[in-house]
Amino acid sequence: MSTVLTAPLPAAARVGPRLSRVVKGSVGVLALLAAWQLSVPLVGLGPYFYPAPSDVVVAFADLVRKGILPVYFADSMARYFAGLAAGALLGVGLGTLIGLSPVVSRALTPLLRFLFAIVEVAWIPIFVIWFGYGVKTIVLALVYVVFFPVLYNTLLGVRTAPQILVNALRSLGASPLQVLRHAILPAALPSIITGLRVGAGFAFRGLVFAEIVAAKTGIGYLIFEGTQTQQTARTIVGMIIMGLTWLALDVCYLRPLERATVQRWGLTVDAERRT
Amino acid sequence: MLRLPVLATAVIIALLATYWSIAQITASRRLASLEPLEARGSYRITLDFAPERFHQVRLQEAGRLVEVRGSTVYMKDVTPAALRGIAAEYWVRDVARWNGS
Numbered sequence: 001m002s003t004v005l006t007a008p009l010p011a012a013a014r015v016g017p018r019l020s021r022v023v024k025g026s027v028g029v030l031a032l033l034a035a036w037q038l039s040v041p042l043v044g045l046g047p048y049f050y051p052a053p054s055d056v057v058v059a060f061a062d063l064v065r066k067g068i069l070p071v072y073f074a075d076s077m078a079r080y081f082a083g084l085a086a087g088a089l090l091g092v093g094l095g096t097l098i099g100l101s102p103v104v105s106r107a108l109t110p111l112l113r114f115l116f117a118i119v120e121v122a123w124i125p126i127f128v129i130w131f132g133y134g135v136k137t138i139v140l141a142l143v144y145v146v147f148f149p150v151l152y153n154t155l156l157g158v159r160t161a162p163q164i165l166v167n168a169l170r171s172l173g174a175s176p177l178q179v180l181r182h183a184i185l186p187a188a189l190p191s192i193i194t195g196l197r198v199g200a201g202f203a204f205r206g207l208v209f210a211e212i213v214a215a216k217t218g219i220g221y222l223i224f225e226g227t228q229t230q231q232t233a234r235t236i237v238g239m240i241i242m243g244l245t246w247l248a249l250d251v252c253y254l255r256p257l258e259r260a261t262v263q264r265w266g267l268t269v270d271a272e273r274r275t
Numbered sequence: 276m277l278r279l280p281v282l283a284t285a286v287i288i289a290l291l292a293t294y295w296s297i298a299q300i301t302a303s304r305r306l307a308s309l310e311p312l313e314a315r316g317s318y319r320i321t322l323d324f325a326p327e328r329f330h331q332v333r334l335q336e337a338g339r340l341v342e343v344r345g346s347t348v349y350m351k352d353v354t355p356a357a358l359r360g361i362a363a364e365y366w367v368r369d370v371a372r373w374n375g376s
Contacts, residue, residue, distance in 0.1 A: 067366035068329045216332070252283040260277050 051233040056240070059233035068222075073241065076218040079135060080207050083142020087203070088196055091147045095154025096188070100180070112151070120144045120206050124213050138210040138218075145206040146199035153195025157188025193261045197254045204246050219245075302363035305370050312355035317341075317375035320348045320361060321368045330366070337361050349373055 033053050040052040047055045063069035098105045098112075120141045127137040165183040174182070211220025219238045226235030306312065320334065325346050334340050337360060338353035350373075353361075362370050 065366070066324060066327065066330070067364055068327070071329070071333075217329075248283075251279075253280050256277055256279050 048230045048232055051236060055233040056236045059231065060237045060240075063222075063234065063237060069237070069241070072218050072222050073245075075215075076207060076211065076220065077245075079138045079211075079218065080142065080203060082135075083139045083207075084146055084196075084200055084203050086139065087143040087146025087199060088150050090143065091150025091195065091199070092154050092192055094147075095151040095192075096158055096180070096185070098151075099155045099158025099188075100184070112148075116148050121209060124210055128214050133214045133216070137214040138207070141210040141214075142203045142206055145202045146196075149199040149202060150192065150195040153191045153198070154188060157191030158184055160191075161187035189264075190258070190262050193258045197250075197258055200249065200254055201246070204242065204249075208242060298363040298365065301365065302359050305362040305367070306359065309358075309370065309372060312358060315352045315354060316358070317349075317351045317373045318353050318358060319369075319371045319373040320350060321371070322346045322348070322366055323368050324366075333364075334361065351375055 037053050040050060043050050051059075060069070094108070098108055123144055124137065124141050127140050131137045131140065161184045165187070166179055169179045169183050207218075208220035208223060211218035212224040215221045219241055223235050223238035223242075226232060226238060315338075318338075322330065323346065326334070326343060326348055331340060331343070331348070334348055334350060337350070337357035339351045340348060341351055342349040346368075358370065361367055
C-alpha cells in the first residue's frame with residue numbers, strides 16, 4: 001500500500017495540477033487586462049498618455065509587420081547572452097580562485113567590495129566614453145552586473161564545500177585539480193546556479209538601461225524610442241516583451257537548471273521546493 | 276529533468292532555421308528577374324509602408340540611400356550580397372532596377 005502512495009505520479013496525472021496552476025495564474029492577468037481596457041474611457045486621456053490594451057496589440061502587430069521587433073529582440077538577446085556568459089565565466093573563475101586561495105582573497109576582496117558598491121548605471125557613461133555607443137558598452141555593463149552575484153555565490157559554494165570530502169580525496173592522493181573537480185565544484189554548483197539565476201535577472205534589468213543609454217536598436221531602445229516619438233503603446237510592447245522573455249527564460253532554462261543541479265548534487269528538499 | 280531546456284532550444288533552432296530558409300527562398304524569387312546583378316547597381320526598394328528610421332538605417336548599411344518617396348526607397352551602389360540581404364527581409368515588397376536619375 002505504501003508503495004502505491006509514494007510512487008511518482010504518471011505524466012498524465014501531473015498535467016491536471018499544472019493546467020490548473022496555469023489557469024489560476026492567467027486569471028490575475030486577464031483581470032488586469034479587463035480593468036485596464038475598461039478604465040481607458042473613464043480616464044479619458046489620449047493613447048499617448050494612456051494607451052488601451054487594444055492599442056498595444058495593434059502596436060505589437062505593427063512592429064512585427066515592419067520587421068522592427070524581431071531585429072530589436074534578436075539584438076537584445078545576443079547582447080544579453082554575451083554579457084551573461086562572459087560575466088558568469090569571470091564570476092565562477094574568480095570566485096573559485098578567491099575561495100581556494102587566501103592570498104588572492106586578501107588581495108582582491110577590498111577591491112571587489114569597493115566595486116560592488118558602484119552600480120552599473122554609474123559605469124555606463126564611462127563605458128560610452130571608452131567604447132562608444134553599441135554592443136561593447138552594453139555587453140560590458142551586463143558582464144559587470146552578472147559578475148558580482150555569480151562571484152559571491154561561487155565563493156559561498158566553494159567555502160562551504162564539505163571539508164570531509166576534500167580531506168578524504170586528499171588522503172587518497174588526489175591532486176588539487178582532482179579535488180576541485182570531484183569535490184569542490186560539485187558542492188559549489190547549486191550556489192553557482194543560484195548566483196547565475198540572480199545575475200541573469202539583474203542582467204535583464206541592466207540590459208534595458210544600457211540599451212536606453214547606449215544603443216540604437218534593442219528592446220530597451222524600443223522602450224525609450226516609443227516615448228520619444230509619442231508612441232507609448234510601443235513602449236508598453238517593449239515592457240511586455242521584456243517581462244515575457246524573462247518568464248520564458250526562467251521557466252524553460254534557469255529554474256530547470258537549478259532544480260537539476262540541486263537534485264544531482266543535491267543538498268535539501270527545501271532548496272528544490274523553494275523554486 | 277533537463278527535457279524542457281532541450282526542447283525549448285530545439286524549438287528555437289527549428290524556428291530560426293525555418294525563418295532563414297524562407298528568407299533565402301524569398302530573396303532568390305524576388306531577384307530572379309534581376310539576374311545577373313551588377314557589381315554596384317541602383318535599385319528601387321518598395322516596402323508595404325512608409326519606411327521608418329529603422330528601415331532607413333538598415334538600407335543605408337546596404338548602399339547609398341538617395342531618396343525616399345512614399346513607401347519606395349531609391350538606392351545606389353548596392354552590391355549583390357547586400358541586395359540579397361535586403362531582398363530576404365520580409366518587410367520588403369519588391370526590388371526593381373532603377374536607372375539612377
